[in-house]
Amino acid sequence: MSRTFGPTSAPPIPDPSVLEGVTAPTFAYLPDPSPLFARRAARFRHLAQNHPLSPYLTFLAGLSEAQHAAIAATPAPEPVEAAQVERARANEMPPLDRSHFTTDAAFDTLFERALAEATKIEQPEAARTALERVRMASDVARGEMIRNVLASSIPEEALAEHLYVAAALEVHFARLASQLDASRLVPVGDGVCPTCGGPPVGSLIVNWPTAHGARYCACALCGTLWNFVRVRCTACGSTAGIGYQEVEGGNGAVKAETCDTCHAYSKVFYLAQDDGLDPVADDVASLALDIKQKDGSYRRAAFNPFLLGY
Numbered sequence: 001m002s003r004t005f006g007p008t009s010a011p012p013i014p015d016p017s018v019l020e021g022v023t024a025p026t027f028a029y030l031p032d033p034s035p036l037f038a039r040r041a042a043r044f045r046h047l048a049q050n051h052p053l054s055p056y057l058t059f060l061a062g063l064s065e066a067q068h069a070a071i072a073a074t075p076a077p078e079p080v081e082a083a084q085v086e087r088a089r090a091n092e093m094p095p096l097d098r099s100h101f102t103t104d105a106a107f108d109t110l111f112e113r114a115l116a117e118a119t120k121i122e123q124p125e126a127a128r129t130a131l132e133r134v135r136m137a138s139d140v141a142r143g144e145m146i147r148n149v150l151a152s153s154i155p156e157e158a159l160a161e162h163l164y165v166a167a168a169l170e171v172h173f174a175r176l177a178s179q180l181d182a183s184r185l186v187p188v189g190d191g192v193c194p195t196c197g198g199p200p201v202g203s204l205i206v207n208w209p210t211a212h213g214a215r216y217c218a219c220a221l222c223g224t225l226w227n228f229v230r231v232r233c234t235a236c237g238s239t240a241g242i243g244y245q246e247v248e249g250g251n252g253a254v255k256a257e258t259c260d261t262c263h264a265y266s267k268v269f270y271l272a273q274d275d276g277l278d279p280v281a282d283d284v285a286s287l288a289l290d291i292k293q294k295d296g297s298y299r300r301a302a303f304n305p306f307l308l309g310y
């Protein structure tokens with residue numbers, strides 16, 4: 001059974017007879033797609049208030065609303081076969097194989113609907129032109145954009161087009177993920193989503209009653225959250241040479257975890273400081289932290305197709 005994650009739907013309070021710290025945190029939480037995108041839209045709108053990136057954050061709120069509307073208007077995809085899930089588990093592989101992803105009728109319907117919903121967003125002319133290019137793209141060109149997003153490798157000259165493609169893929173993969181059984185997922189590698197094999201957008205230090213202070217990486221594509229060691233590089237797995245930075249005057253809700261082993265950084269979001277945090281929305285809104293790192297010696301390890309060019 002899938003389970004919503006986040007502060008409004010944290011795991012239930014445990015049996016009080018279970019001593020704190022004795023139970024291991026649940027390994028993974030799968031997304032509940034409809035509330036996920038609705039909540040993200042609301043978060044983008046909230047973050048857009050008095051923010052230097054306000055127009056862009058408002059646009060992304062509209063895009064998240066388009067994702068949410070597309071879910072309501074299209075049938076769910078066929079669930080991944082149980083045998084494939086068990087095969088993946090036996091081989092310590094993610095059950096959703098993004099490198100062999102092929103489109104099907106359910107995805108095509110969703111894609112068209114998501115693009116149609118996106119036309120309703122108020123957006124600058126350049127964005128609207130990019131959206132039209134995606135809508136008019138041949139199957140071959142569309143397939144190439146899909147592969148780019150799934151490979152976390154987006155060409156600089158077509159960032160805007162890929163943003164819409166990523167939005168559709170996020171919905172599709174979140175829906176596939178939501179149909180899985182979280183208890184059948186296994187760790188598949190440092191900084192790798194146990195559901196779809198993708199990189200995290202960042203990680204959350206949660207304040208849930210059952211896992212207070214535990215850390216969960218958040219998948220940029222399918223929305224799975226998976227448990228990760230609190231002080232450890234999500235890019236290379238090193239536990240040595242880890243440091244934390246934040247922008248001047250920050251409230252402690254977002255920090256960059258830097259690694260002196262691989263010279264990468266990724267963002268850590270602290271729900272105790274702000275329990276409305278969304279890893280995707282707050283990643284975009286904390287662009288100042290990425291700009292600060294541009295002059296430093298650490299490269300960004302995380303992937304977020306909405307953080308254009310980073």
Ligand SMILES: [Zn+2]
Nearest residue numbers: 193196219222
């Ligand atoms: Zn994933």
Ligand SMILES: [Zn+2]
Nearest residue numbers: 233236259262
């Ligand atoms: Zn590292």
